[in-house]
Amino acid sequence: MAVPPQLRALLHAVNELLRKRRYHAALAMLKGFRNGAVYGAKIRAPHALVMTFLFRSGSLQEKLRAILQATYTHSRNLACFVFTYKGLCALQAHMQGETYQVHSFLAAFIGGLLVFGENNNINSQINMYLLSRLLFALCRLGVEKGYIPEPRWDPFPLFTGLVWGLVLWLFEYHRPTLQPSLQSSMTYLYQDSNVWHDISDFLLYNKSLPSK
Secondary structure, three states: OOOOHHHHHHHHHHHHHHOOHHHHHHHHHHHHHHHHHHHHHHHHHHHHHHHHHHHOOOOHHHHHHHHHHHHHHHHHHHHHHHHHHHHHHHHHHHHHOOOOHHHHHHHHHHHHHHHHOOOOHHHHHHHHHHHHHHHHHHHHHHHHHOOOOOOOOOOHHHHHHHHHHHHHHHHHHOHHHOOHHHHHHHHHHHHHHHOOOOHHHHHHOOOOOOOO
16 A cells, blocks of 8 residues: 555654754653663563462452553653663763763662652562672672682572572561562462362362362
8 A cells, every 4th residue: 555645754754853863862762761661561561460360369350450550660660761861861971071981870870769769569679670680790890800809619509509598588487578479479389388188279279269
């Protein structure tokens, strides 16, 4: 089907605008907002779907509403953060005439306070996800820069043992300190597996089906 001349002219004008370097910073903010929204939805929707139907009680409508709300919140927050971060980086570079490493930290620090500063389940999960990778990266950077001696043996097995030992100790004896979603997962694995009545809730189901 032929494209109408008016639409062809509009697309040409838009593409010409997108190629102009003078608008690059502003357009990068808009595309960053778009990418943040798309990536947030892609990451959160499947996770919320699985976790909601595995561990959340309530009607189908309530579960679907929870999935949509979690997906929207994650998508919106990530989009807003990328938009804010890129905008603040561009502003600092414009004001100082060039880009410095501290610009990235300051822009992300302010964006993080504004967007991810509210203490809720979604933001908590995102921040803890980043924290684990941040600690790994800082350790690698410390070794790379010579601040931390390079280990003579692979420390990963010891790290793994400490992580699992501590998390199970916390689950067994200080459970409220763990994040609710982690509590739910570990309850399913380690607590629910202690209880059964017959073959149905031993092998087929986690818990006995309610009698009619």
